[in-house]
């Protein structure tokens with residue numbers, strides 16, 4: 001009886017996790033002019049069509065650039081922050097941790113709206129710049145958290161040993177700390193990349209003529225054209241995320257850091 | 259040979275507003291193996307970190323080889339430090355750990371290789387160069403840490419509780435090893451320990467510290483035979499320490515008469531300096547244990563517990579049994595108040 005319950009729960013969980021994914025894959029293969037599930041007839045046509053849509057190509061490049069450079073910027077800020085939070089008994093450390101975690105807690109839609117209303121509109125910062133800042137801020141908490149946890153068991157006397165052997169503090173950080181948190185930094189990068197690439201609410205308000213992230217562009221596309229290519233694209237993106245996480249797990253034992 | 263190769267003058271060290279070491283004066287000779295001995299928290303590590311340049315003194319100066327280095331940063335001071343935790347770089351092999359400092363000096367590759375291998379050989383780790391720290395035993399990691407400092411040819415090598423993380427057998431082995439390396443290289447070494455046996459066995463001179471101050475400084479033989487204070491005596495194994503009053507020793511519990519009026523306000527006896535089996539005093543055996551060459555008694559006397567070693571030939575007195583003993587003036591060590 002207990003056995004049955006366990007299997008039932010496992011089944012339900014998997015259905016809810018994987019079910020939508022399967023639905024999207026199949027819906028993208030429907031041989032119809034409109035989105036349909038269950039698919040009526042099977043074709044790979046929509047999967048190929050995705051690559052020919054001009055706006056998808058542009059927004060994919062933007063999303064990719066945001067994910068890569070936003071995450072890099074977040075790491076540039078987050079790694080030193082994690083280091084300082086770990087090493088020094090800073091007076092405002094708790095406050096800083098809260099501030100850094102804020103983007104996780106504050107709903108993205110509010111962040112997006114606030115950036116539009118109080119930054120883009122009054123200061124004339126370009127939408128692209130605002131998007132870049134928003135994505136950096138969004139990824140920053142993950143960067144700090146994941147890097148922090150990989151730094152936890154790194155003792156300070158290792159750096160002191162390096163200094164006594166002739167290193168400056170910066171050299172000690174680069175030669176001794178960084179190599180030992182490499183896994184954590186890479187894990188943070190992947191997590192940040194996926195988070196940034198897939199995120200909708202912050203970017204919802206931050207779009208302008210010709211400037212849209214891919215998920216927003218897909219929403220816009222659906223409002224006009226209701227063909228299965230959106231489902232096909234979603235399936236492709238899901239595969240991309242999956243491939244990245246899978247490769248990271250194989251290469252780094254990624255799950256140790258999250 | 260200079261008498262003050264390392265010279266600390268009025269060195270005052272603290273953390274924030276708490277003073278850990280007030281105005282320390284200490285001179286260390288070139289080529290000497292000196293032990294900083296004292297109970298946990300007495301400021302040994304603090305003193306060592308200041309010599310290395312990892313901790314800025316709030317007052318006083320540090321001179322090394324005739325040069326004031328008080329304001330010289332740690333990475334330019336030319337001092338080696340072997341950390342209690344070894345502090346090896348986990349991502350580097352033993353060879354790379356040892357070569358780390360030499361590489362920073364941008365020496366020719368061939369020289370780096372030769373000196374690294376020489377360093378590993380000095381500590382008996384030839385052939386272990388490829389291993390990562392995680393693949394080595396505690397004793398081997400310790401040797402890598404030692405080699406890593408030695409290859410830099412430091413003016414002074416500091417070792418913080420170098421043997422405390424090793425098991426008993428390895429500890430004895432590393433003791434001899436350290437002594438050999440020191441004699442071979444002639445490097446001035448300062449090592450920290452809270453273990454008096456270790457300090458006695460290894461050091462040329464011992465600095466006994468108490469609450470940031472030097473309690474007594476001398477050769478092992480000096481300290482062992484002639485401690486000057488009750489604190490020093492206790493540290494050196496004088497387990498029976500009593501105040502004197504006229505021709506008697508007294509404690510909070512009571513008093514026992516002595517054969518004559520002693521010169522010193524405090525007298526101390528090691529357990530083996532107490533006469534057992536005969537003598538004017540009587541007590542009850544509160545604890546007894548067999549220690550091979552002798553039997554260790556704790557005698558419940560008028561003074562409270564007295565620790566005494568009895569020759570193994572003497573008949574054993576059971577727990578609770580009555581035992582005679584004496585605190586002879588001839589074997590007592592007189593101490594200052």
Ligand SMILES: Nc1ncnc2c1ncn2[C@@H]1O[C@H](COP(=O)(O)OP(=O)(O)O)[C@@H](O)[C@H]1O
Nearest residue numbers: 273276278296297298299300301302303304305
């Ligand atoms: N990082 C620190 N912050 C504040 N106080 C410290 C710190 N390190 C040591 N102390 C204090 O300084 C004193 C000396 O410590 P330490 O030099 O580590 O002693 P030892 O090495 O002899 O055991 C102790 O009272 C200790 O509590």
Ligand SMILES: [Mg+2]
Nearest residue numbers: 299302303304
């Ligand atoms: Mg210590």
